[in-house]
Amino acid sequence: MKGDFCMCLAVPAKVLDIKDSLGVVELSGIQRKVSFMLLPETNVGDYVLVHAGFAIQVIDKKEAEETNALLREMSGLGREVE
């Protein structure tokens, strides 16, 4: 998966923890370390757009789920049925 990473992509993720501009987000069921240097005013529970390991904007939850469906398809996985 790492080799397929495309730098133009930005993915939505839920913020689980933040401490000193470093935090943990949940991204399609996987926990990842993310920097909040570019988005200093973020709270736990927010949905954020993550790009190349950095949170870059706060978004709403619906947007998060829709973009995740697109990304799953782009990486060859099926679209999740509600």
Add this chain to the structure above:
Amino acid sequence: MDLDAKLNEEREMAQFLIKKIDRLITRPVRFMEVCGTHTVAIFRAGIRQLLPEKVDLVSGPGCPVCVTPDEYMDKAIAYAQCKDIILTTFGDMLKVPGTRSSLGEAKAAGADIRIVYSSLESLEVAAQHPDKKVVFLAVGFETTAPTAAATVLQAEAQGLKNFYVLSAHKLVPPALRMLINDPEVKVDGFLLPGHVCVITGTKEFGFLTEEYHIPGVVTGFEALDILRSIYRLAKQVNEGAARIENEYGRVVRAQGNPAAWNILRQVYEPADACWRGIGMIPLSGLKVNAKYRHFDIEEVLPIKTEGTAQKTACRCGEVLRGIIKPMDCPLFGKACVPTHAIGPCMVSVEGVCAAWYKYGSGRFTYGK
């Protein structure tokens, strides 16, 4: 709402928008998207097939990997071949051709090249290898440049003395200006790149309307987002108007992300930059500024490369400007395929040629 009802509602909305677009447009028009993720999303949803023939969607230079020139790749390879250098890079740079080889080939031949998901991982590598210089390949548009800039600031804060960047960042607005001034490129409206605008906001694109009277709509990545943006462009064309509108307001704020923009401007300054297949575009790139020049590997350890690009029949330069479609290139789908890419547009997943190759099957004829 259950899934069937949701899909039905979306289908109806799409049909409604397409009918509206058909009515609003009374002459052939060309709308351009300048984001690799849009290129892929437009194919995935089959939007080209849904639109009336008079609406032509063309792709611009929206993939940062594709526009990174040979000379940059040659430099990256030359640095990677230095014994005391570890190169860190996003995975999609490995296959990009330089004049003689690629980073992938250099890695196979023993160069220490490490794939990272985030530029920050380079700092961990630097801390673990104090005897080596760690060079991060800083590539990408306005969305990515702040992440590299933040990494430089973080390296400074940690007191790391062996971390550097090799910058090939590109800026979208100067590229649009160049396209508009090119008489071969005729564009009636732009689908503006949503994730670039997350950082820049909409102001940076105001020149489109003020100086050129061309409309632009900031666009999201779902099928309906894209159709709604095309509808908004069609409406403006119909009215003879030129406004910058934001169809991706759920994510994009008018002022962008000022914190990210400030970090970018702390570390980088605009500089002339070379785009593959296009050439030099004034002030379309980012260079590490004087204050942080000790992080710029080209300042600390200048390196000369003397590659001469091999002449091939690749027409990526015209593809990147939206002048031709990939299937007009004699190599497309024959000598040039994703597993053996000749041109950069076939290398990246989000390259225009790769998208046409992957999604065009069954709908378009090529490679015959």
